[in-house]
Amino acid sequence: MGESGVFWLVVSHSLSSYLQDQASFVDALLDRLLPSAETRPATLHQAMRHSVFAGGKRLRPILCLAASEACGGTREAAGFVACAVECLHTYSLIHDDLPCMDDDDMRRGVPTCHKVYGEGIAVLAGDALQALAFELVTRTQPAARHSTGAMVAELARAAGSLHLVGGQVADLEGEGKALPLEDLTFIHEGKTAALLTASVTLGAMSADVDEEAMAALRRFGMATGLAFQIIDDILDVTQSSEKLGKSAGKDLAAEKSTFPALLGLDASRDRARELTAEARGALEVFGVRGERLRQLADHLLARDF
Numbered sequence: 001m002g003e004s005g006v007f008w009l010v011v012s013h014s015l016s017s018y019l020q021d022q023a024s025f026v027d028a029l030l031d032r033l034l035p036s037a038e039t040r041p042a043t044l045h046q047a048m049r050h051s052v053f054a055g056g057k058r059l060r061p062i063l064c065l066a067a068s069e070a071c072g073g074t075r076e077a078a079g080f081v082a083c084a085v086e087c088l089h090t091y092s093l094i095h096d097d098l099p100c101m102d103d104d105d106m107r108r109g110v111p112t113c114h115k116v117y118g119e120g121i122a123v124l125a126g127d128a129l130q131a132l133a134f135e136l137v138t139r140t141q142p143a144a145r146h147s148t149g150a151m152v153a154e155l156a157r158a159a160g161s162l163h164l165v166g167g168q169v170a171d172l173e174g175e176g177k178a179l180p181l182e183d184l185t186f187i188h189e190g191k192t193a194a195l196l197t198a199s200v201t202l203g204a205m206s207a208d209v210d211e212e213a214m215a216a217l218r219r220f221g222m223a224t225g226l227a228f229q230i231i232d233d234i235l236d237v238t239q240s241s242e243k244l245g246k247s248a249g250k251d252l253a254a255e256k257s258t259f260p261a262l263l264g265l266d267a268s269r270d271r272a273r274e275l276t277a278e279a280r281g282a283l284e285v286f287g288v289r290g291e292r293l294r295q296l297a298d299h300l301l302a303r304d305f
């Protein structure tokens with residue numbers, strides 16, 4: 001399909017129906033890929049399914065599919081990596097909610113995994129989802145430029161001690177302290193932006209992305225991810241628990257440093273806008289093919305406006 005054909009396809013398929021359609025595709029695939037609730041040990045599989053199907057927004061898999069699209073790929077080829085990032089994300093939420101971490105009772109509008117299944121099963125459900133995420137990457141068809149090993153390494157880097165887990169440690173150790181902006185940025189780049197970035201790069205790798213576009217997607221992912229977390233911090237103080245589907249005001253209660261606490265609400269919003277502009281700028285290399293990713297960056301920013 002030519003450039004203008006792609007553009008018309010994007011604008012004629014409204015963002016809300018695109019989000020719904022991609023989320024349904026991901027949900028159906030996840031349902032197929034997760035062991036059934038009756039599979040032994042049933043409690044473990046029920047716990048995994050409880051958290052995965054509790055109603056997340058599926059932003060990471062949707063970004064993954066949109067990045068694959070921007071590189072000329074199909075959602076069928078990107079489906080397993082899209083499900084992999086959602087499984088990894090859900091594991092991180094289950095563990096983040098544990099009493100030894102953020103100690104939360106509600107997530108995605110339902111009781112947290114450990115509240116329903118107990119702490120032991122919740123830890124293990126998170127572990128199993130993390131393992132499943134890597135298995136799904138290995139089941140993705142490698143592309144000419146990207147081996148299975150390279151795709152596994154991409155997810156492992158985002159999930160490990162330098163990013164997701166490292167960011168969580170810095171977050172835990174920062175409780176009760178007034179952190180400088182640099183430390184807060186380190187936490188959010190690790191906890192949030194790295195997996196968001198891996199979501200777009202893995203989708204693109206499944207579509208055989210070249211080096212230039214891959215570098216552009218890394219810039220896009222980090223800027224969008226940080227903007228997303230700033231908005232998340234803002235929503236934590238401006239929205240109700242009911243609207244968020246998780247306990248609001250948690251950051252303040254845990255004496256966590258946040259962007260609104262450090263910069264104020266207006267400057268935090270300005271920073272999120274700047275980062276979104278930066279993310280859009282990174283997409284130049286894609287021309288009209290990057291239109292869906294541009295829309296998604298704007299959509300994430302608009303959650304608060």
Ligand code: GRG
Binds near residue numbers: 089092096164229232
């Ligand atoms: C290894 C014990 C152990 C714990 C690791 C890494 C980790 C636990 C936790 C960090 C994960 C975390 C909670 C990051 C914050 C990212 C964030 C903004 C999550 C909410 O994302 P949404 O809004 O959620 O996309 P939904 O529910 O829609 O998917």
